[in-house]
Amino acid sequence: MDTENPMSRVWPLPVRGEPFQRADADSIRRMEAIGAATACAKLHSMGVTRTAVQGPTALETGSRVVGSALTLQFMPQREDVASGLGQEYVERDTALWAVLETVQPGDVLVVQAWGSNFTGCFGDMLVRYFKRRGGAGIVVDGRIRDAARVRELGVPIWCTGTTPHYASQTDLFPWAYDVPVAAGGVLCLPGDVVVADDDGAVIVPAGKAQELIQDAEDHEDWESFSRMRLEQGARLSDYYPLSPNSRAEYEQWRDNQAKLPAR
Known part of the structure; x- marks a missing residue:
């Protein structure tokens, strides 16, 4: 037992889950053309109905990211196990610091923070380090701090708002990483794919x-x-969604487009 680390006295922290496989590069590349709304609708038709992360919105309008999920879990504080009483310096021995050392290019960090209004899960320094390691974006069902500096970094972030608090200042503590998390009511497993834009994550x-x-x-x-045909004056009911006749028209149009020389 590490007697210098109070977090090891009752329960060894940080907790790390099992090794996982990231989504392959070709899947990520092909999914970059798919919007969050389309992904959500298609998954629903496939029988997976809880995929839209509720609460977090884009910190900057126009943000978009597609990437393999890396996960971080906050848990409620309990003073005999882990708390923020040691101030920010305690955090560097937690899952928050540990997960950042595992970031690979293209990762999207998905964070379970219970929708807390008082937990600033990330600030300038942590987002800066995440970016330097090649992280693609962050989805957190909680808040961030240092908002002005974070915006300057240009990392796409979805969160529930901002706060002056640091990560363990109030009710939560960085507990585990590479584990299943519940983000905004949605289960996310390490290695799942995250699609996020102005419609959400x-x-x-x-x-x-x-x-x-x-x-x-x-x-x-x-x-x-269909968008093209509506702009040309076609009836909505004929082209959205496609009717059998307009589907045949679309397939002919698609085949003709495929024959056009590449620009």
């Missing part, structure tokens, strides 16, 4: 990614076709 189960991609690519294509 969606968790795509790793095992559903390929099926989603195939279905959504067709969906995005026909929506582009």
Whole structure:
């Protein structure tokens, strides 16, 4: 037992989950063309109905990210196990610091923070380090601090707002990483795919990614076709969603587009 670390006296912290496999680069690349709304709708039709993370919104309008999920879990403080009484210096021995050392390029960090209004899960220094390690974005069902400096860093972040508090100042403590987390009412497993934009963040189960991609690519294509036809004056009921006749028209248009020389 580490007698210098008070967090080891009752329960060894930080907790780290089992090794996991990140989403493959080709899946991430193909999913970059799929919006959060499309991903959510397609997953719903596939029988996965709880995928939209409730609460967090984009810190900056126009933000977008697709990446493999890295997870961090906050838990309620209990003074005999772990608390913020030692101030910020205690945090560098927690899952918050530990998970940042595992960030790989393209990772999206998904954080369970229980929707807390009083926990500033990330600030300038931590987001700065996350960015330097190649992290792609952060989704946290809680708050951040140092908002002005964080915005300057340009890291896409979805959160419930801002606070002057540091991560363990009030009711929560960074507990575990590489574990299943509940973010905004949605289960996220390490290695799932995160799709987030102005509509919010969606968790795509790793095992559903390929099926989603195939279905959504067709969906995005026909929506582009329908959008064009509506702009040309077509009736909404004929082109959204596609009717059997307009589907045949779309497939002909798609085949013609494929024959056009690349620009």
